[in-house]
Amino acid sequence: MTIDYSEKIPNNVGLADNRTLQRALEHWQPEFQSWWADMGPEGSTNFDVYLRTATSVDPKGWAHFDYVKMPDYRWGIFLAPAEAERKVNFGAHKGEAAWQDVPGEYRSNLRRLIVTQGDTEPASVEQQRHLGLTAPSLYDLRNLFQVNVEEGRHLWAMVYLLHAYFGRDGREEAEALLQRRSGDADNPRILGAFNEKTPDWLSFFMFTYFTDRDGKYQLASLAESGFDPLARTCRFMLTEEAHHMFVGESGVGRVIQRTCEAMNQLRTDDPAKLRAAGVIDLPTIQRYLNFHFSVTMDLFGADVSSNAATFYTTGLKGRFDEAKLGDDHLLAGATYPVLEVRDGRLVTVEAPALNALNEKLRDDYIKDAAAGVERWNRIIDKAGIPFRLRVPHKAFHRKIGPLSAANIDPEGNVVDAATWARHEREWLPSAEDRAFVASLMGRVAEPGRFANWIAPPARGINNQPVDFAYVRFG
Ligand SMILES: [Fe+2]
Ligand SMILES: [Fe+2]
Numbered sequence: 001m002t003i004d005y006s007e008k009i010p011n012n013v014g015l016a017d018n019r020t021l022q023r024a025l026e027h028w029q030p031e032f033q034s035w036w037a038d039m040g041p042e043g044s045t046n047f048d049v050y051l052r053t054a055t056s057v058d059p060k061g062w063a064h065f066d067y068v069k070m071p072d073y074r075w076g077i078f079l080a081p082a083e084a085e086r087k088v089n090f091g092a093h094k095g096e097a098a099w100q101d102v103p104g105e106y107r108s109n110l111r112r113l114i115v116t117q118g119d120t121e122p123a124s125v126e127q128q129r130h131l132g133l134t135a136p137s138l139y140d141l142r143n144l145f146q147v148n149v150e151e152g153r154h155l156w157a158m159v160y161l162l163h164a165y166f167g168r169d170g171r172e173e174a175e176a177l178l179q180r181r182s183g184d185a186d187n188p189r190i191l192g193a194f195n196e197k198t199p200d201w202l203s204f205f206m207f208t209y210f211t212d213r214d215g216k217y218q219l220a221s222l223a224e225s226g227f228d229p230l231a232r233t234c235r236f237m238l239t240e241e242a243h244h245m246f247v248g249e250s251g252v253g254r255v256i257q258r259t260c261e262a263m264n265q266l267r268t269d270d271p272a273k274l275r276a277a278g279v280i281d282l283p284t285i286q287r288y289l290n291f292h293f294s295v296t297m298d299l300f301g302a303d304v305s306s307n308a309a310t311f312y313t314t315g316l317k318g319r320f321d322e323a324k325l326g327d328d329h330l331l332a333g334a335t336y337p338v339l340e341v342r343d344g345r346l347v348t349v350e351a352p353a354l355n356a357l358n359e360k361l362r363d364d365y366i367k368d369a370a371a372g373v374e375r376w377n378r379i380i381d382k383a384g385i386p387f388r389l390r391v392p393h394k395a396f397h398r399k400i401g402p403l404s405a406a407n408i409d410p411e412g413n414v415v416d417a418a419t420w421a422r423h424e425r426e427w428l429p430s431a432e433d434r435a436f437v438a439s440l441m442g443r444v445a446e447p448g449r450f451a452n453w454i455a456p457p458a459r460g461i462n463n464q465p466v467d468f469a470y471v472r473f474g
Contacts (some may be wrong), residue, residue: 010076046474080235088226118158118447123194134441134449142470209248224318260383
């Protein structure tokens with residue numbers, strides 16, 4: 001499964017054997033490049049960046065590291081190897097051979113799933129495009145750019161499916177993916193979280209920890225799809241997503257570590273004193289965590305959803321680790337607990353499991369996300385500081401679904417509007433918090449140097465030292 005880099009569009013899908021598709025994608029390629037020039041990382045065109053490029057989809061040794069100017073990055077089309085005799089593993093078509101073509105009756109739902117996933121990829125590049133100007137180190141700058149080029153490749157992955165399997169409407173959707181803009185009032189990105197700003201590096205690390213992890217769960221569900229090309233595409237994307245979550249987890253961890261060092265040096269937990277010392281106090285980190293967690297909760301969609309049931313029953317989108325689950329993979333008659341507000345409090349009710357698949361995926365995600373928060377707590381414990389970060393209740397600060405109608409605090413209590421207003425400052429980042437964090441941002445561009453508010457990483461990228469010149473400015 002080696003990738004052919006002599007082609008104009010690197011690929012392992014035999015593009016040269018399909019002239020029509022090749023021409024269509026070669027027509028889209030310059031449009032992508034002009035989108036990258038307009039909306040990709042600001043002011044970075046001439047930088048030499050120490051990037052990894054996929055050379056094979058083999059799980060071992062797929063990456064090649066070298067200096068690359070980002071506009072010259074070899075974006076391409078990589079599918080994980082086909083599994084011989086793969087079957088549809090769930091829903092009404094369970095046991096049939098996986099589809100190599102789009103089943104006509106599911107065409108529009110499948111296109112919608114692919115477009116919705118595809119839209120998040122360029123959106124995050126747009127959200128992050130100013131961050132390079134304030135990177136806390138060359139190491140971090142390089143990681144940001146790696147995430148950005150890979151999100152660009154994820155867009156290629158979805159655009160390939162649209163062009164290869166959806167004819168003219170696929171081509172139109174592929175163009176529209178380059179036309180929507182994150183946060184644009186007239187033509188925004190499809191999902192709410194992807195129209196939020198990523199204004200500073202604490203937000204970036206929280207985003208890559210929490211929101212890229214939503215990506216992992218969505219991709220893992222699509223990797224179960226009965227539509228085999230989608231499954232194979234997503235399986236390869238998941239290998240790239242792991243690095244994005246690493247950037248987030250280690251980034252937040254290093255911010256925490258630096259704060260704890262300052263707390264011990266100054267023998268204080270007073271946020272004002274810590275801010276004066278130029279580090280981010282732990283309660284502010286908790287508020288950022290609350291914000292990014294709750295915005296990401298909404299990405300899973302309504303708690304009870306007939307679309308989710310349809311996508312599952314028709315074999316388009318499975319559950320996380322579908323094949324490892326020990327039930328009938330049909331879910332007829334099964335139920336799953338969801339939350340409702342009744343008489344001023346949250347109660348658990350049983351919903352048909354098929355309609356509660358968003359909630360199930362959300363719960364799977366929460367377990368995974370909460371485990372990393374415990375790893376952050378170990379950094380605080382090790383410093384001997386009595387403080388714990390926590391993920392808020394999943395009903396906190398929701399904007400989608402029936403729970404969004406109530407004010408729900410981080411513990412899961414339904415509160416009235418006055419109580420919410422009185423405490424919002426403790427629960428979510430205020431304008432003042434954001435202004436403080438913004439005040440710390442400023443580019444550190446000397447190899448081995450790090451901004452004062454973040455600790456250096458334990459090790460470099462690809463066995464290079466921490467003080468390696470990960471980016472050279474042209
Ligand atoms: Fe992605
Ligand atoms: Fe990602």
